[in-house]
Amino acid sequence: MPIERVDGFYFHPTSRERVLAQRHADPAKTPWTPMAKPLAECTVTLVSTAGIFMKDDVSYDYERERREGTWGDPTHREIPKSAGQDDVEYSHLHVDTSFMAEDRNVSWPVDVFLDFEREGKIGALAETLYSIMGYIPNFNPLVKRTAPLMIEKMKAEGVDAAFLYPV
């Protein structure tokens, strides 16, 4: 029977109590930017939380996370859209990233979006794609510093929309 409502605890039932204890934000304050033009005219980018970084770039700070288990690296990495499957590391410590190492499109659909670009479904895939490492309990640096840095680069590249892929 097709799923009508996704059960987020289906694969991770032990997270139920912790997740349901989170407070609710006010939906009336959710930000909103309407689409200004058809997707076929938009430049889009991708954002992953899989801890992706170029092999010649600096890794996320896993040494500190190993020392302090309630801390996660809040910085981001930029990945050129020309980077191939094996040009990057997939490094999140909380999720098995070995499947991404076999086929990035299980969570990082660069090849799908390159096809969208060729087919004209999107206007263009931006030159720069982005990743964070999604275990960031210390989220203020992410919100106050990392996100603005990514947004600044997206605006400079004329990005109209970002597709986020939480791992």
Added chain:
Amino acid sequence: MPETTERVCVPRAVFVQYPFGRQLGVVGDYAGQRLICEDMAALLEEAQAPNAYRHLPYEWPEPPEATKWRPDVPPPIFSVRQGQEGGHNLLDDFKDEERAAYTDSGR
């Protein structure tokens, strides 16, 4: 996870009952991976107001007990949790050294 996303409140989100690390499908299933990306693109174009959420009907081919998503090496937070029984609030331990600074400056 809709239970988290609907608490955070985001402009648009698509939910699929697939495991962490493979939320677009199994290795090599390009058609299935693309289908979910197309669902995301459709919501981007069709949503008219924030908190626009869409649940996708696709079913994962394995039962959850047979589906691997955890890494072979447990993450560091596991050892922290094991040492804190009895209702200890882990949030009290989160090391957000910049939170106080931002709060103090009104940002």
